[in-house]
Amino acid sequence: MVRRHIAKDGCCGRCSMDSETVNHILFTCPYARLIWAVSPVQAPPNGVMSDSLYANLYRVMNLKHHRPDLKIHDDLVPWLLWRIWKNRNEFLFKGIDDSAPSTVAKAKEDMEAWLGRKEEDHIVAQTPPLSNARVKWKAPPPQWIKCNTDGAWRKEHQQSGVGWISRDSTGKLLWAGVKDFQRVGPPIEAEAEGIKWAMQSMRSLGYNQVLYETDSQVLARMTA
Template sequence: MEAWLGRKEEDHIVAQTPPLSNARAKWKAPPPQWIKCNTDGAWRKEHQRSRVGWISRDSRGKLLWAGVKDFQRVGSPIEAEAEGIKWATQSKRSLGYNQVPYETDSQVLARMITGQEVIWPKLEPVMQEIQHYLSENPGYKLGFIQGKEIRQQTE
């Protein structure tokens, strides 16, 4: 207790920010003739709202399509992520793309979609739609991305 009471506190502490190269994953291109679609979702508890987005690029990294959308009455961050993947797969299907690897930063969601984890009851309706879109097109793949490491969840 005396050690704690006699401690010397720093008056000025500067937070160190990691270099950008370590803070972000480097985007990896899809194979030629494919497009890659990255999805993400954000959620605000106080409003039960979310905003989701996706971006599609070709094998050269050229932006092809992107979308952002607000959703009402979304109950959690994982629901927002799921809505983003659902909307992205619907969009690519309607645009006629057949060879699309999708990437999400939600490992739990990716594991549920690929059957590696039990689907939460609240997510079942949206998960059925996502699984339908992914299963009807063998060129649609779902991957999980974290930091610099990309793990393909389906083959």
């Protein structure tokens, strides 16, 4: 944030204790540590998260294979990561402070909805879904990547935050990103900026077969 002239000291907007890096947001911030603590994902042996983002990601993504006795579902970790990022945007730009137990519960709901969708892929719907029904994540075709984007806007500070997360057709987490920038304009611009940055990022990573999905109904209708 400080590199984009949004924050003066570069400290975390939630705890104000450390620089707001991606690793801090996801793992070392006290709020993130609390979420991991109340989740089924066991803390490191010494109880301290690594200063390396890649070390932390490797541990949580492979914990079930190293500790099969923990009964951790393979698909839960990506949804926990996504919820932590969304919570960060909600807190910073909307003032919404979701509790750790609620965050874990929502991540489990996301996972169960996605698993339910996988089981229903072979069923042909007889009637269109209700407009207010919960939207389920649908896996992309084999050999394709799906990239979900999210944007938030804080009017009083003219700040925006965007995030994206990419998964393959099995739901495996591949890459993710989050950043802040100054933006004067309606919230739809933050959502559009999120998709634009996600596209640029995926291209730079060498992915060409990518489906992009936004939670903004307005933007989805505009690009349909």
